[in-house]
Amino acid sequence: ETEELLMEFQEKLIDRFGPLPGEVSGLMNALRMRWLAKRIGFEKLLLRNQRLTGYFISNQESAYYQSPEFANILKFVQSNPLSCRMKETKDRLTLTFSNVNTVFDGLELLKLLTVEMPVNL
Numbered sequence: 001e002t003e004e005l006l007m008e009f010q011e012k013l014i015d016r017f018g019p020l021p022g023e024v025s026g027l028m029n030a031l032r033m034r035w036l037a038k039r040i041g042f043e044k045l046l047l048r049n050q051r052l053t054g055y056f057i058s059n060q061e062s063a064y065y066q067s068p069e070f071a072n073i074l075k076f077v078q079s080n081p082l083s084c085r086m087k088e089t090k091d092r093l094t095l096t097f098s099n100v101n102t103v104f105d106g107l108e109l110l111k112l113l114t115v116e117m118p119v120n121l
Contacts, residue, residue: 025056026102029103029106033106035112036107036114037054039114040069040073040110041056041064041067041073042054042056042095043056047100047103052097052105053095053096054094056093056095059111072113076112084096084097084098087096
């Protein structure tokens, strides 16, 4: 449920079974991605065909769309037009990143979205 608990679990696994296989590390990073996605404001996150797509809150009247967090994401998209694309389809807003080859890559991208962007871009 938290990073601290996940790290404790990881330490127990290593203690009992030795170094973790890449698949287990990927699974742990997938959990971290879910946590970040929720914090960012995504209801759903999909990594397929080297694309990471986050589906924003479906309620278009949500206060989230007036929040500083969403404004920060808009600034990020504006300053990184080659690496991501925001679009609305079927009354659903999505943010898609291209060239995301691994769960770790996706995790690093989501971390970038949680860093506050400067006001003057």
